Amino acid sequence: MTPDLRVSFAGIELKNPVIAASGTFAYGVEFEDVVRLDRLGGFVVKGLSREPMIGNPPPRLYETAAGMLNAIGLQNIGARAFLEEKLPKLRAMKNVVVFANVFGYTREDYEYTVQILNEGEGIAAYELNVSCPNTQHGGIQFGSDPRTLDEVVTTVKRFAARPLIVKLSPNVTSIGQMAYVAQEAGADAISLVNTFIAMSIDIETRKPRIANVSAGLSGPAIKPIAVRMVYEASKSVQIPVIGMGGISTALDVIEFMLAGATAVEVGTASYWDPRATEKIAADVSRWCVEHEVARIEELTGAMQV
Ligand SMILES: Cc1cc2nc3c(=O)[nH]c(=O)nc-3n(C[C@H](O)[C@H](O)[C@H](O)COP(=O)(O)O)c2cc1C
Numbered sequence: 350m351t352p353d354l355r356v357s358f359a360g361i362e363l364k365n366p367v368i369a370a371s372g373t374f375a376y377g378v379e380f381e382d383v384v385r386l387d388r389l390g391g392f393v394v395k396g397l398s399r400e401p402m403i404g405n406p407p408p409r410l411y412e413t414a415a416g417m418l419n420a421i422g423l424q425n426i427g428a429r430a431f432l433e434e435k436l437p438k439l440r441a442m443k444n445v446v447v448f449a450n451v452f453g454y455t456r457e458d459y460e461y462t463v464q465i466l467n468e469g470e471g472i473a474a475y476e477l478n479v480s481c482p483n484t485q486h487g488g489i490q491f492g493s494d495p496r497t498l499d500e501v502v503t504t505v506k507r508f509a510a511r512p513l514i515v516k517l518s519p520n521v522t523s524i525g526q527m528a529y530v531a532q533e534a535g536a537d538a539i540s541l542v543n544t545f546i547a548m549s550i551d552i553e554t555r556k557p558r559i560a561n562v563s564a565g566l567s568g569p570a571i572k573p574i575a576v577r578m579v580y581e582a583s584k585s586v587q588i589p590v591i592g593m594g595g596i597s598t599a600l601d602v603i604e605f606m607l608a609g610a611t612a613v614e615v616g617t618a619s620y621w622d623p624r625a626t627e628k629i630a631a632d633v634s635r636w637c638v639e640h641e642v643a644r645i646e647e648l649t650g651a652m653q654v
């Protein structure tokens with residue numbers, strides 16, 4: 350039996366549900382010699398902003414028990430350079446689905462960046478990272494306040510020439526409410542979770558392990574919380590949910606799908622093994638054969654209580 354691994358959301362069909370997550374796969378072209386990108390469902394490029402950004406000073410990564418802290422600070426080459434330097438190379442690759450992750454510090458930043466990206470060919474959809482502090486609202490994250498979330502999604506939806514995936518922050522009290530707000534503001538799909546705000550201290554030097562002091566926690570340590578959030582979000586909306594947070598095996602992919610995910614993203618696992626995404630996608634196929642799952646999309650939301 351050859352299982353049918355195709356999944357679709359927002360009018361986009363993927364050959365399998367495994368997508369490489371933003372920030373852990375650069376702009377894709379850098380992984381060309383390591384991972385067969387055409388074996389993945391797709392990949393999300395590093396978060397893009399209207400201008401290039403150098404990010405935070407080091408140290409910005411620290412390994413924790415079953416996880417990783419990062420405060421890269423959204424370093425990127427900028428939307429314009431992405432279109433000119435990276436996208437043509439990606440377009441030359443066959444059967445590769447590219448998602449562009451977008452962030453900003455004001456509503457206008459998002460609007461402007463999406464308008465630049467609209468000019469490029471070969472982007473399947475935008476993934477909106479709403480986990481940045483909104484400088485116009487005193488630094489509160491877009492994604493932690495329902496009103497600012499509604500404003501930014503409504504604005505971007507008006508300008509986006511492509512489907513809009515809203516990537517939710519897990520640093521909220523009610524993920525179901527934020528998922529619903531994103532849907533009502535026009536999101537075509539939601540993805541979650543981004544990293545959890547966390548920190549670590551070197552007790553010998555009494556200094557924070559990360560120069561930025563606080564950082565985002567990712568990796569297997571967050572997986573059970575992420576699964577719960579994907580479950581709650583999927584119960585609150587009708588639009589498709591893309592799940593992530595600590596996925597490192599095919600079994601994790603199946604678990605997120607049972608919780609309600611249509612597709613998944615894999616992030617930190619690529620730091621331990623740069624070929625993790627490709628291996629996980631192959632193992633998902635094997636799992637389906639062994640468990641006689643003919644069509645993987647049947648697993649979405651199929652948890653039995
Ligand atoms: C080093 C690093 C950089 C990241 N950069 C971004 C980013 O630019 N935009 C974004 O939306 N998420 C970013 N993320 C979050 C991941 O895409 C993902 O949501 C999170 O790490 C949880 O998944 P994981 O446990 O599989 O890594 C980053 C994560 C890491 C570890």
